[in-house]
Structure formats: C-alpha cells, structure tokens
Amino acid sequence: MKESLLKENTATAKTAIFEVRGLTKVYGMGEVEVHALRGVDMDLYEGELVVLLGPSGSGKSTLLNIIGGLDGPSSGTVTYMSKNLTLATDRELTEYRRRHVGFVFQFYNLIPSLTAKENVSIVTEIAENPMDPADALAIVGLSERKDHFPAQLSGGEQQRVAIARAIAKNPSVLLCDEPTGALDSETGIVVLEALDRVNRELGTTTALITHNMDIASMADRVIHLKAGHISEVLINSEKLSPGELVW
Amino acid sequence: MSSLSSLNKKLFRDLWRMKGQALAIILVVACGVATYVMSISTYDSLETTRTGFNREYRFADIFASLKRAPESLTARLSEIPGIERIETRVVAPVTVDIEGFEDPVTGLVSSLPDRGEPLLNNLYLRSGRFLEPGRDNEVLLNEAFAKSHKIKPGESITITVNGRQQQLLVVGIALSPEHIFQISPTAFYPDFKRYGVMWMNRSAISTAYNMEGAFNDVVISLSGERSEEEVLERLDLILEPYGSRGGYGREYQLSHRYLTEELKGLQKMATVYPVIFLGVAAFLLNVVMTRMISTEREQIAILKAFGYDNLEVGYLYFKLVLIISAIGLAIGIYAGVWLGENLSNLYMEFYRFPYLNYVLRPSVVIISCLISLLAAISGTLLAVRRAVKLSPAVAMRPEPPVSYRATFIERLGLQSFISQPGRMILRHLERRPVKSLMTVVGIAFGCAIMVMGTCFGDAIDYMIDVEFNISRHDDLIVSFIEPTSGSALNELKSLEGVFHAEPFRSVPVKLVNGHKSYRTTLEGTSNENRLSTLLDQDLKKIELPPEGIVLTEHLGKLLGVRPGDRLTIEVLEGERPIKEAQVAALVKQFVGVSAYMEIDALARFMREGSAISGVRLTFDPTYRADIYSRLKDMPRVAGSLAREDALQNFNNAMAEQIYIFIFFIISLATIIAFGVVYNSARIALAERQRELGSLRVLGYTRGEVSYILLGELAILTLLAIPLGFIIGRGLAKYIIDSMQTELYRIPLVIESDTYALSALVVLIAAVISGIIVREKLDHLDLVEVLKTKE
Structure with missing residues (x-):
C-alpha cells in the first residue's frame, strides 16, 4: 500500500504538507481495548481536496483528530511541513491549531451564546492573519444571517457558519468530520459547495470525512479506510462539482 | 470591531443565561461577606468606642475601696511612684425610693469634686446639667437607671443614706466609663431597675455618710513609669490599716470586666460565623463551577481545537467566577456595613455607650476581598483544570457512557417494587456517587447553618431552666x-x-x-x-x-x-x-x-x-x-x-445580646439554605435536560419526567437533612466551645424543634426550587434537544 501511495505522490507531483507514517491508536474502553488505527501511512498534498471514506468505526475521525493535533497517536508519526507533530508539546499543539488548522464538525459545535459573526470572531481574534469575519461569512453565503444566534439558524446554516469560522483564520488545512452528516442532501450540497469554493478559491488543503460514497466524487483523491487500515486510494480523474452530486 | 472580544461576549451572555444560579451564588457570597463585615466592624466599633470613651473620660487604671481614711492620707498616696493622677472619693451604698415602684431599690452614690471636673472617671452628660457647687440636694443619675424608671432631669428621688432619708433633685443624666455596664457587685447580671449609680457633690455625700474630711474610695491612673503590680503593692501597704480590701486593676473592675467578657463573646461569634459562612460560599462556588464547566466541556474543546490555550480558557471561567464573586462581594460589603451600623447601634444602646464610633477597618474590606477571591479561585481552578486536561478530541466526544448497572436495591431483588423512572433515579444516583454526595453535602450545609443559628434559643431556654427552675x-x-x-x-x-x-x-x-x-x-x-x-x-x-x-x-x-x-x-x-x-x-x-x-x-x-x-x-x-x-x-x-x-x-443581659446577633445569622442562614438547594436543582436540570427531553420525545408526560428529576432532588434533600443535623451540631459545638466566658457558658442543647425548623426551611427551599425547575422542564424545547448531539 505504501508503494501505491508513493506512486500517487509522483503522479500528482505536488508537495506533501502532511506525512503520516505507521500511525496506530489504541483506546482503552474500560476492560476492552479498541484499536482505532492499526498502522496508517498517508500523505496530504497542498491544495488538494481529499475525502476519507469508510464505515463508522473505521478510524477516520481518529486519524483526522491526530492530524489536527486534537489527539495523540499510540505510535507512529505525523509530520506537518517537516515538523513532527507527535513530538509536539501541548503548548506547541495549541499553537499549531491556532495558526494552521481549521475544523468543521458534524454537529457544528457553535458556541450557542454567540451570534454567527461572533462565532467567527472568536477565531479571528486569536489568529495571526485572519480575514474579516464578514468576508468569511460572505464566502459561505451567510452575510444576511451574521447577527443570528445558532438557535435561530437552520442546520445547514449553522454548518456554514462553522465553515466560515474554520476558514476565517486562513488555515493551511481544513479538516471536516462528517460536515454533512447531520443534514439532508439538499442542505448538505449547499455546505459542500461552500467547502469546494473555499478549496478552489483559497487553495486550502481540505480533508473531508464521510461515510457517504457519493460525496467522494467531488474529491481529488479518495482514501478508503477499513478497520483502522487504508484499504484503497483512488484518484478522481474527473471531479464533480457538489451541485452535480446526488444521494 | 466592537470593543468586547467575542469571548467576553460569551462570558456575559453565559452569565445572563445562568442568572438565577449566579444570583444564588452571589447571595451566598454576599451573606458570607456581610456576616464578616457586620460582625468584625461591630466588634471593632464597640471596642474602639469603649477605648475612646475610656481615654477621653479618663477611666482610672487602679481602684481601691476602704473603710475610712483621713483626707490627709492623699498626700502620702500621691507620692507613690508611677502614679499619674489620683482622686479620693466618698462612695456610699444607699437605698432608693421611687414613686410607684414597690421593689426595694439599692444604689451607689459616688462623690464628685465640689468644684471642677473629676480628675478621673469623668462623666458624659446625656441630658440636664452638671451639679452646681455647694448644692447638697442635687444628684446625677446613671442613664441606665434613669431610663429604666423614666426619670428625667427636674424630677426628684428619695434616697436613704446611713438610715437617713433625703430628697434629691435630679439635675442631669450621665454616663461614666466606670459604669458602662451598670451592675451591682452582688449580682451576676445587671438589673437597671433595682440598682442604680448616682453622683453627688463630695461635701453633700460626706455629710450624709459621715465622711467629712475623710474618704473611703480611691482611683488612680498610671503614668507608665511603674508596673501596675508595683503601684498596687505600695498602695495596699498604705491603705491596709484603713480597712482596704486591696486595690485592683481595671481587669477586675466590675463594669470593665463584664464588658470585656461580653465583647469577647461577641468577638468570637464575629470570627467563627463568617468563617463558616464563607467556607460554605467557597464550597458552593466550587460545586457550581465544577458542574457548570463540565456541562461546557464541548465548548471548551472547541475553543481548544481552534487554538485557545489552557490559560485562555481557564481565564475565561475564572473571569466568570470573578464577576460573580465581585458582585457578591460588593453587595456583601455594602450590606455588611449597613447591618454593622445597625447592629452597633443596637449594642450601643444595649451597653449604654454615650456615643458610637462606627469603625470599618480597611483590613476588613481587604480580607473580605481576599477570602472571596480565594473561594472563587479554589472553586474554579480545579474545575477548569479538569476540563482543560482532556485532549480536545476526547472532550468533544460525548462523555463516555459510564457503565450503569443495577443498583444495590435492585441487586437485593427488590426491583419489582420500583418503577422504571424510579430505577432511573436510583441508578443515576449510584452512577455518580461523588457528585450525589457533593450535592448532599451542599444541601446539608444549608441545613447545618440553620441548626447552628437557631440552636442558641434552645441553649438559652435550657440555661434558664437549669438556673432558675432546677x-x-x-x-x-x-x-x-x-x-x-x-x-x-x-x-x-x-x-x-x-x-x-x-x-x-x-x-x-x-x-x-x-x-x-x-x-x-x-x-x-x-x-x-x-x-x-x-x-x-x-x-x-x-x-x-x-x-x-x-x-x-x-x-x-x-x-x-x-x-x-x-x-x-x-x-x-x-x-x-x-x-x-x-x-x-x-x-x-x-x-x-x-x-x-x-x-x-x-x-x-x-x-x-x-x-x-x-x-x-x-x-x-x-x-x-x-x-x-x-x-x-x-x-x-x-x-x-x-x-x-x-x-x-x-434575659435582658445575655439573651437579648445573643438574640440580636442570632436574628441576623438566621436571616443569612435562610438565604444560604435557599442558595444551596436552588443551585443543586438547577445544576441537576442542566445536566439532564437532554436525557429528560429525549424521554419526553418518547412519550413521557411532563409529570413523569419531572418525577425523575425532582425525585432525585427529593432523595438528595432527604439524605442531606440528617447529615445537616450532624454537621450543624458539630458547628454549634465548635462555636459554643469558643464562646465560653466568665459571664456565662452556653450549653450545647439542640431541641427537636430546632431540627424541625431547619429541616422545614430546607424543604421549603427544595419545594420552591422544584417548582422553578419544573417550570423550566415544562418548557423544554424538544426539537432543540434532539438537534444537538449528546
């Protein structure tokens, strides 16, 4: 599998900003040990949109969390721009997240007591080179709704606020964990369009987790995970735009 | 960009959202601080007033009474080294006739120099005028005595000195540092109606008491060059042949000693109560913050995921607590000063001080701030540490479902007697024993403070029963x-x-x-x-x-x-x-x-x-x-x-003194009991909102869902009450032990009425909290509950 991955590498001829090697993760759940990752090797290249596809329990979220510096592996390494994240201290990981990573979660995770715009500001206030929160909301098409509280927004709108929040700091990488998982297909497509637009216009490397095969068609590459392994990596020669997706 | 950062906006909106709970904590902190400020400032004021009065009115350092000595002895006495001022006096026991008062009244007439102010133990004139020189039918009455018989300047009284009756014109009402606490030497507690102190011109009382050219009492102030013992030794040596009972210092002067003991008791109450109140406030703050932060663990995880570091997140919650405590502190200081002034005034009248210097030492305010701050920090620090310790990925996952299991009661095979909601209550309690215990302890403290505050009534009843009946x-x-x-x-x-x-x-x-x-x-x-x-x-x-x-x-x-x-x-x-x-x-x-x-x-x-x-x-x-x-x-x-x-x-002497204080304490204890119970109920609601909402979606009625939550609160409250009794008894013992004085020892007696009252207050607090929570439960937004993830 490593070989095939290397082949992809030469094929795309792009710089790898993440290099994942031999990653394992074991959770102790009471008396049972859960092997979430069993040795994953993977690269992410600058500017690409990758879909991580797999059934629930295949380890995709764990992988994404470790790449995003939210969690540490049991063994193996993750290198970001030649910096070994697995050796980083808590403080360095915080710094890494603050500067480089944007997250989008399945359940949006907005702060309920802040308006849409304030939910974006909460990130821009600590970022080094952020965009204007209003611009970020404009990119996801929510300029009109910027003063609404999460409870006043639909699920799709909340998720788009979450995307605006994630991109507003101009991150190097956007990590999305089932961003459409809680949405109907119509709304989901609007959200995916926002992500696609960010990827195209800002060139932000985007990793998107889903268990929905249909979404995979919009990716540059599709990485299949199964029971903690990478089972297959596919390159989409013809990307579909989110608007063309049907599920 | 607005001036407030988004994080601060979140802070203020969170504060507004939890205003009910915040208010409860604010009140508890305020009560703690108010008790402290009230008690200490009252004590300081009384002590300062007394010291000031003593100094200003030249309260003597040494006192001696004797049978009779010639006035010429004064010169010899003045030569004793270490004496600053000396004044000889004639002091005569008298009986007093007051119109319309049958009981025998006794008194003490003390001489004032015929001309000019006394060198020592000067008088503060409350009303009327001082004695005119050469008038042998004029008398000044001590205020406590005059007031108890409603005698005003211009009226007359009849006294019997040496078997001879004499009618005297009351020209003024006065106070003396020597008789702030007017008490007969043979009594244990003052009797303002039946014992009175009076002052007459020296020549007048000398004539009446056959003491012309002689004296039978001497008061001395010290210059500080010699110790009190040295002066007393020389004094006794000179006075012994004249029937002296031996001189004594201020610490044995009756009024001074009693007042010292009374103030000592007050001081002890003033230190012990606030410590307990503020301790409870800190505990409550701790419990509430721990719970609140744990319900916000996802939000904390999000902030961390976006690169906020532990300090920034911790500071956010710390600020929240700081605002709550600061408001509590401000209210507490303000209320404490107000209560302190009122309490001091009550005591001033009770102890018959001529005036009152209300004193609020800056250190009292500073210590209040420090203690509240300490309570706030200790309350938040642990909770925030626990929250930020989790890696964001773990925090963002729902808390792993803790393994529920059949409860002890069910394992005993009694499950068929318990309904499904009943089982949910029991399992929930057993699943989180520490949390349940904290709630129980919190409510128990509310109950305990009530017991501790109220039990003084029982103790006093018991003292009266033993002293006056048994x-x-x-x-x-x-x-x-x-x-x-x-x-x-x-x-x-x-x-x-x-x-x-x-x-x-x-x-x-x-x-x-x-x-x-x-x-x-x-x-x-x-x-x-x-x-x-x-x-x-x-x-x-x-x-x-x-x-x-x-x-x-x-x-x-x-x-x-x-x-x-x-x-x-x-x-x-x-x-x-x-x-x-x-x-x-x-x-x-x-x-x-x-x-x-x-x-x-x-x-x-x-x-x-x-x-x-x-x-x-x-x-x-x-x-x-x-x-x-x-x-x-x-x-x-x-x-x-x-x-x-x-x-x-x-009753007048000690019961009132204690009751005044206890009245304030019980009011504050009630607020604390409410604060604790209400907070526990609100936290329980916040924690289980989603679970209960899900049940509603499944078709449970409002009543059934309320039963699960309020049933839990009821069980915790019922467990807390007996624990509160035990803690309350312990606290009462601690206070009572520290309040032993020479004047009185309060026994530790707690009647069932007191327990019942304390339990009742807690139960009422629980019912009211339950109604508020029930109201919130009834308006649970079911759709919202399902939209967010568990």
Whole structure:
C-alpha cells in the first residue's frame, strides 16, 4: 500500500504538507481495548481536496483528530511541513491549531451564546492573519444571517457558519468530520459547495470525512479506510462539482 | 470591531443565561461577606468606642475601696511612684425610693469634686446639667437607671443614706466609663431597675455618710513609669490599716470586666460565623463551577481545537467566577456595613455607650476581598483544570457512557417494587456517587447553618431552666449591707407570708493556684438547704464536703485546678484570713464563676460565729407587697432580688445580646439554605435536560419526567437533612466551645424543634426550587434537544 501511495505522490507531483507514517491508536474502553488505527501511512498534498471514506468505526475521525493535533497517536508519526507533530508539546499543539488548522464538525459545535459573526470572531481574534469575519461569512453565503444566534439558524446554516469560522483564520488545512452528516442532501450540497469554493478559491488543503460514497466524487483523491487500515486510494480523474452530486 | 472580544461576549451572555444560579451564588457570597463585615466592624466599633470613651473620660487604671481614711492620707498616696493622677472619693451604698415602684431599690452614690471636673472617671452628660457647687440636694443619675424608671432631669428621688432619708433633685443624666455596664457587685447580671449609680457633690455625700474630711474610695491612673503590680503593692501597704480590701486593676473592675467578657463573646461569634459562612460560599462556588464547566466541556474543546490555550480558557471561567464573586462581594460589603451600623447601634444602646464610633477597618474590606477571591479561585481552578486536561478530541466526544448497572436495591431483588423512572433515579444516583454526595453535602450545609443559628434559643431556654427552675427554688434573695448575725434570719422568717428561709454567707476572696489567681465570691451554704442546690454535669445534687471548696467548672478551668488539687483562699474582708483548701468538686453552672463552701466550715475559716450575708426565702405571693415594704424598713437590708426579676434580668443581659446577633445569622442562614438547594436543582436540570427531553420525545408526560428529576432532588434533600443535623451540631459545638466566658457558658442543647425548623426551611427551599425547575422542564424545547448531539 505504501508503494501505491508513493506512486500517487509522483503522479500528482505536488508537495506533501502532511506525512503520516505507521500511525496506530489504541483506546482503552474500560476492560476492552479498541484499536482505532492499526498502522496508517498517508500523505496530504497542498491544495488538494481529499475525502476519507469508510464505515463508522473505521478510524477516520481518529486519524483526522491526530492530524489536527486534537489527539495523540499510540505510535507512529505525523509530520506537518517537516515538523513532527507527535513530538509536539501541548503548548506547541495549541499553537499549531491556532495558526494552521481549521475544523468543521458534524454537529457544528457553535458556541450557542454567540451570534454567527461572533462565532467567527472568536477565531479571528486569536489568529495571526485572519480575514474579516464578514468576508468569511460572505464566502459561505451567510452575510444576511451574521447577527443570528445558532438557535435561530437552520442546520445547514449553522454548518456554514462553522465553515466560515474554520476558514476565517486562513488555515493551511481544513479538516471536516462528517460536515454533512447531520443534514439532508439538499442542505448538505449547499455546505459542500461552500467547502469546494473555499478549496478552489483559497487553495486550502481540505480533508473531508464521510461515510457517504457519493460525496467522494467531488474529491481529488479518495482514501478508503477499513478497520483502522487504508484499504484503497483512488484518484478522481474527473471531479464533480457538489451541485452535480446526488444521494 | 466592537470593543468586547467575542469571548467576553460569551462570558456575559453565559452569565445572563445562568442568572438565577449566579444570583444564588452571589447571595451566598454576599451573606458570607456581610456576616464578616457586620460582625468584625461591630466588634471593632464597640471596642474602639469603649477605648475612646475610656481615654477621653479618663477611666482610672487602679481602684481601691476602704473603710475610712483621713483626707490627709492623699498626700502620702500621691507620692507613690508611677502614679499619674489620683482622686479620693466618698462612695456610699444607699437605698432608693421611687414613686410607684414597690421593689426595694439599692444604689451607689459616688462623690464628685465640689468644684471642677473629676480628675478621673469623668462623666458624659446625656441630658440636664452638671451639679452646681455647694448644692447638697442635687444628684446625677446613671442613664441606665434613669431610663429604666423614666426619670428625667427636674424630677426628684428619695434616697436613704446611713438610715437617713433625703430628697434629691435630679439635675442631669450621665454616663461614666466606670459604669458602662451598670451592675451591682452582688449580682451576676445587671438589673437597671433595682440598682442604680448616682453622683453627688463630695461635701453633700460626706455629710450624709459621715465622711467629712475623710474618704473611703480611691482611683488612680498610671503614668507608665511603674508596673501596675508595683503601684498596687505600695498602695495596699498604705491603705491596709484603713480597712482596704486591696486595690485592683481595671481587669477586675466590675463594669470593665463584664464588658470585656461580653465583647469577647461577641468577638468570637464575629470570627467563627463568617468563617463558616464563607467556607460554605467557597464550597458552593466550587460545586457550581465544577458542574457548570463540565456541562461546557464541548465548548471548551472547541475553543481548544481552534487554538485557545489552557490559560485562555481557564481565564475565561475564572473571569466568570470573578464577576460573580465581585458582585457578591460588593453587595456583601455594602450590606455588611449597613447591618454593622445597625447592629452597633443596637449594642450601643444595649451597653449604654454615650456615643458610637462606627469603625470599618480597611483590613476588613481587604480580607473580605481576599477570602472571596480565594473561594472563587479554589472553586474554579480545579474545575477548569479538569476540563482543560482532556485532549480536545476526547472532550468533544460525548462523555463516555459510564457503565450503569443495577443498583444495590435492585441487586437485593427488590426491583419489582420500583418503577422504571424510579430505577432511573436510583441508578443515576449510584452512577455518580461523588457528585450525589457533593450535592448532599451542599444541601446539608444549608441545613447545618440553620441548626447552628437557631440552636442558641434552645441553649438559652435550657440555661434558664437549669438556673432558675432546677437549681433555684427561692422566690426572693435578700442581701445585707454587712455580715449580720443569725438573728436577722429569724426576723425574716417571722415575716407574715414567709414559708421558708435559708441563710447564706458570701465573702469576697482571691483564689490563687500558683501564678494563676481569680477574684470572686465564696459562698457558704448548707447541705440542708432546699432553695438553692449545686448541680453536677448530670444535674444531680452535689453535697458540700465538711471541709474543702467547690468551684464552678469554668473557674476550675481558669485556675487550672481539678477535684483533689489544692489552692489558696485569700479572704478580702474582715480579718482577711488566708488558708489552703482542697478542691472537692466542680459544679456545673452556666452563669458566673463562684466558689462554694459548707457554711460552718466557712465560719470557722473566717473565725466568726453565725454571720450571714443574706437569706433566700419562699413566700406566699399574696403577701408580696407587704414583705417588700417591710424589707424597705430594715436598715440592714441592702437589696433583694425576686427570682422572676432575676430571670428578667438574665434575659435582658445575655439573651437579648445573643438574640440580636442570632436574628441576623438566621436571616443569612435562610438565604444560604435557599442558595444551596436552588443551585443543586438547577445544576441537576442542566445536566439532564437532554436525557429528560429525549424521554419526553418518547412519550413521557411532563409529570413523569419531572418525577425523575425532582425525585432525585427529593432523595438528595432527604439524605442531606440528617447529615445537616450532624454537621450543624458539630458547628454549634465548635462555636459554643469558643464562646465560653466568665459571664456565662452556653450549653450545647439542640431541641427537636430546632431540627424541625431547619429541616422545614430546607424543604421549603427544595419545594420552591422544584417548582422553578419544573417550570423550566415544562418548557423544554424538544426539537432543540434532539438537534444537538449528546
């Protein structure tokens, strides 16, 4: 599998900003040990949109969390721009997240007591080179709704606020964990369009987790995970735009 | 960009959202701080006022009374090194006739210099004017006495000095540092109606008391060049031939000593209560913050995922607590000052200070701030640490479902008796034993503070019962001006209406054990006496031994002696004999610090016959007026005190003093009890909203869902109440132990009424909190509940 991955590498001829090697993760759940990752090797290249596809329990979220510096592996390494994240201290990981990573979660995770715009500001206030929160909301098409509280927004709108929040700091990488998982297909497509637009216009490397095969068609590459392994990596020669997706 | 950062906006909106809970914490913190500020500032104010009054009105340092000495002796006394000022006086015991008041009234007339202010113990004039020189029919009355009889300047009173009646014009009402606490030397507690201090011109009282060219009392202030002991030694040496009972310093001056003891009791209450209140506030803050932060663990995870570091997140919550405590602190200080001023004024009237300097030391405010801050930090630090310790990925996942299991009751095979919701309640409680325990402890503290505050009423009732019903059976105590022969007893016995009379002898003594000594009275009484009994711990009668001395328990503690130890008795009157005696027993007494001896043994020790100092008697109430009027005609009778009046005096003297304080404490305790219970209910709601919402979606009715939540609250409350009783008893014991003074020892007695009242307050708080929570539950937004993830 490593070989095939290397082949992809030469094929795309792009710089790898993440290099994942031999990653394992074991959770102790009471008396049972859960092997979430069993040795994953993977690269992410600058500017690409990758879909991580797999059934629930295949380890995709764990992988994404470790790449995003939210969690540490049991063994193996993750290198970001030649910096070994697995050796980083808590403080360095915080710094890494603050500067480089944007997250989008399945359940949006907005702060309920802040308006849409304030939910974006909460990130821009600590970022080094952020965009204007209003611009970020404009990119996801929510300029009109910027003063609404999460409870006043639909699920799709909340998720788009979450995307605006994630991109507003101009991150190097956007990590999305089932961003459409809680949405109907119509709304989901609007959200995916926002992500696609960010990827195209800002060139932000985007990793998107889903268990929905249909979404995979919009990716540059599709990485299949199964029971903690990478089972297959596919390159989409013809990307579909989110608007063309049907599920 | 607006001036407030988004994080601060979140802070203020969160604060607004939790306003009910925040208000409860604010009130608890405010109560803690208010108690502290109120108590300490009241104590400081009284102490400062007293010190100021003493200094300004030149309260003497040394006092001595004697039989009679020529005025020429003053020159010799002034030569004693270390003396700053000296003033000789004539002090005369008198009986007073007040129109419309039947009871015998005694008093003390103290001389003022014929011209000019007294050098020492100057008077503060409350109303009227000072004495005119050369007027021998003018008198100034002490305020407490004048007020109790509503005597105003311009009215007259009749006094009897040396058997001669004299009508006097009251020209003014005054206060003296010497008699702030106006009390008869033979009484345990003040009786403003039956004992009064008065002042007359020196020449007038000298003439009336046959003391022309002589004096029988001297007061001295020290320059500081010599120690009090040195001066006292020289003074006693000079005065001894003139019948002195020995000089004594301020610490033995009756009014000063009693006031010191009273203030000591107040000071102890003032330190112990706030410590407990603020402790509870800190505990509550801790519980609430821990719970609140744990319900926000996802939000904390998000902030961390976006690169906020632990310090920034911690600071956010710290600020929240800081705002809450700051508001509580501000309210507390403001309320504390207001209460303190009012309480000080009440005490000022109670203690008859001429004026009051309300003192709020900056250190009190600073300490309040520090303590609240400490409570806030300790409350938040642990909770925030726990929250930020989790890696964001873990925090963002729903808390792993803790393994529920069948509860103890179910394992016993009783599950068929418990409904499904009932099982949910029990399992929830058992799943989180620590959390449940914290809630129980929190509510228990609310209950405990009520018990602690209210139990003083029981203690005072018990003291009254023991002092006035179990150990005293007389109707009246008659005391004589001087030790009198046994014939006086027969005279009293023969009065019409008197059932029974028993004599007693009381002697001023100094008890010495090593370097510890104490001035008190030694009372001689007989084992045959029925009207007054000495009781042990278990309220059983103590028999006086044929030899040896029996001490009040507290006196034993002060002198460091136990039964079997020996001590020295120095008599301070008559031939002033000295002897060693064995301590035979310690007697349980809540009031005063007396010593007792068998009356015949005392007579042998005093080398006197059947001298008696007074008589206890019972009489037929229908003859009351007759007996009183006969007593007034007996020149040897110094005074008399009926049991019911004594009880009244006791209530006025100590019960009121304590009740004033307790009233404030109970009000604050009620607020705390409510604050704790309400917070527990709100936290339970916040934690289980989603679960209960899901049940509603599944078709449970509002009532059924409320039952699950409120049932849990009910169980916790019911568990907390008995625990609160135990904690309350412990706290009460701690306070009462620290409040032992020479004036009184409050026993630890808690009646079931007190427990019931405390439980009731907690239950009412629980019901009201339950209603509020129920209201919120009824308006649960079911769709919203399902939209967010667990």
